[in-house]
Ligand SMILES: *[C@@H]1O[C@H](CO)[C@@H](O)[C@H](O)[C@H]1NC(C)=O
Ligand SMILES: *[C@@H]1O[C@H](CO)[C@@H](O)[C@H](O)[C@H]1NC(C)=O
Ligand SMILES: *[C@@H]1O[C@H](CO)[C@@H](O)[C@H](O)[C@H]1NC(C)=O
């Protein structure tokens with residue numbers, strides 16, 4: 001057995017990798033420096049450089065301090081085991097300046113990870129984004145520039161990530177970008193704020209320009225999309241996921257960029273529980289005209305993009321106290337004002353909601369709003385059984401004459417054969433996050 005700790009003059013302080021054959025075992029600097037949080041990122045880069053092609057990288061059962069951005073891409077035939085805590089620093093000014101671009105909406109990431117034929121196992125380890133600092137500093141603003149996605153899986157083929165546990169993500173927890181055949185199994189995300197500011201934009205999982213994807217057995221507590229299939233996501237299967245306080249399972253938003261069409265096809269969400277979520281199972285697109293946001297922030301300006309959303313299935317959902325269980329909106333960022341709401345250039349077709357049961361927070365079960373320009377063909381409801389929480393308790397709905405569940409529809413082609421019990425017209429100013437009953 002040959003053991004050679006990598007100690008060179010330049011790396012005495014910064015590297016702590018033990019290499020044995022093609023296995024690199026990582027120890028944190030804190031072990032050699034009396035517990036101080038010296039940056040372990042240089043050691044991590046070194047370990048992947050030495051063992052990232054045809055090797056193994058092991059994070060031992062210790063706390064690693066990650067004080068600088070990680071780029072561990074272009075791995076090949078590599079197995080990674082995470083047994084300790086990966087604690088990302090909360091030096092907001094640093095991350096704002098130094099995170100890596102992911103192109104989409106000018107967002108950035110703290111860790112760019114990827115390769116071909118790569119397996120990652122969280123064997124008792126976890127990722128701690130120390131997001132509270134971000135939540136507090138962000139003060140409920142949306143898409144703050146430079147707020148990094150916790151972990152981005154980029155340019156990967158055959159990547160299997162099991163047991164990834166992200167607590168207090170800085171921003172979106174995971175993002176799959178320009179990749180093929182990527183599976184996240186036994187994923188856990190928990191973004192919970194301990195002050196008056198919310199966990200805005202802490203999506204559990206987002207995908208973009210990627211194909212053949214799996215998310216299975218996940219438990220996500222957060223303040224934004226649980227799982228979101230963004231533009232050019234194809235053949236995504238999401239199965240057995242619990243969404244806690246999040247905004248549910250979604251396609252979108254898409255149609256943000258007039259120069260880049262979005263195609264989302266063959267997506268299935270099944271066996272999902274939404275607990276106290278804002279939305280449950282929904283599709284959201286931008287309006288058809290470009291609108292700039294006064295808040296000037298990254299993801300908040302756009303619209304005018306075209307494309308297609310086709311063959312989407314939401315099935316076997318259990319909703320518990322969900323504000324808007326089922327929605328389709330063609331103007332997610334203008335609907336509350338009804339400005340340009342009816343102009344979307346996105347075509348949406350072949351969408352099925354089946355076996356959706358449980359309770360809604362208000363008197364609304366579904367709002368399906370398609371634009372005049374692109375009415376939606378082949379929208380199907382099968383076996384939908386949603387009751388408001390109050391109705392299950394025998395209590396009346398507050399301040400409304402509509403004491404039954406409302407299903408509001410607009411521009412659904414073949415509405416009569418769709419299975420949707422439409423009993424109200426979907427207005428062009430119905431919000432994504434309703435705050436009360438429909439009147
Ligand atoms: C190590 O840290 C402890 C407290 O964290 C401190 O009391 C001690 O003096 C430190 N030792 C050295 C050699 O710096
Ligand atoms: C990440 O590292 C790879 C080398 O593995 C390099 O080719 C690439 O340019 C780096 N990406 C960024 C965004 O720095
Ligand atoms: C961030 O970048 C700005 C402009 O380049 C620089 O003035 C500032 O010192 C940087 N801050 C950090 C923490 O790196």
Ligand SMILES: *[C@@H]1O[C@H](CO)[C@@H](O)[C@H](O)[C@H]1NC(C)=O
Nearest residue numbers: 073074115116154155156157
């Ligand atoms: C993407 O990965 C492939 C190998 O799978 C590699 O050849 C290519 O250089 C990578 N592209 C970038 C931009 O890193």
Ligand SMILES: *[C@@H]1O[C@H](CO)[C@@H](O)[C@H](O)[C@H]1NC(C)=O
Nearest residue numbers: 167190191192193219221244
């Ligand atoms: C999420 O974390 C909070 C505290 O940060 C904790 O109270 C809560 O139990 C956690 N939720 C889950 C589902 O683990």
Ligand SMILES: *[C@@H]1O[C@H](CO)[C@@H](O)[C@H](O)[C@H]1NC(C)=O
Nearest residue numbers: 139140196197198199200223
């Ligand atoms: C921030 O947003 C959260 C979640 O939406 C909300 O609960 C909280 O009241 C908001 N905080 C303030 C101070 O407005």
Ligand SMILES: *[C@@H]1O[C@H](CO)[C@@H](O)[C@H](O)[C@H]1NC(C)=O
Nearest residue numbers: 186216217218219240241242
């Ligand atoms: C569903 O996922 C949970 C983890 O969130 C897991 O405990 C459970 O065993 C999974 N159920 C099935 C049928 O695999």
Ligand SMILES: *[C@@H]1O[C@H](CO)[C@@H](O)[C@H](O)[C@H]1NC(C)=O
Nearest residue numbers: 209231232259260261262263
């Ligand atoms: C989606 O893919 C199409 C090609 O199929 C491409 O033209 C378009 O730019 C992509 N959209 C985005 C947002 O990258």
Ligand SMILES: *[C@@H]1O[C@H](CO)[C@@H](O)[C@H](O)[C@H]1NC(C)=O
Nearest residue numbers: 235236265266267268311313
């Ligand atoms: C629709 O997508 C599902 C996967 O979500 C796939 O199994 C099915 O074959 C697709 N149907 C069509 C007609 O492409």
Ligand SMILES: *[C@@H]1O[C@H](CO)[C@@H](O)[C@H](O)[C@H]1NC(C)=O
Nearest residue numbers: 211234235263264265266311
């Ligand atoms: C959708 O699924 C069908 C059936 O598996 C397949 O033939 C088709 O190519 C898929 N579409 C896309 C865009 O991947």
Ligand SMILES: *[C@@H]1O[C@H](CO)[C@@H](O)[C@H](O)[C@H]1NC(C)=O
Nearest residue numbers: 361362390395396397398437
């Ligand atoms: C449900 O009933 C309670 C008690 O009457 C009432 O305070 C509450 O506003 C009702 N909720 C809705 C959504 O109408």
Ligand SMILES: *[C@@H]1O[C@H](CO)[C@@H](O)[C@H](O)[C@H]1NC(C)=O
Nearest residue numbers: 398399400401436437438439
């Ligand atoms: C009751 O509903 C009406 C609209 O129908 C609204 O104008 C009014 O503000 C509501 N009252 C309360 C107390 O919420």
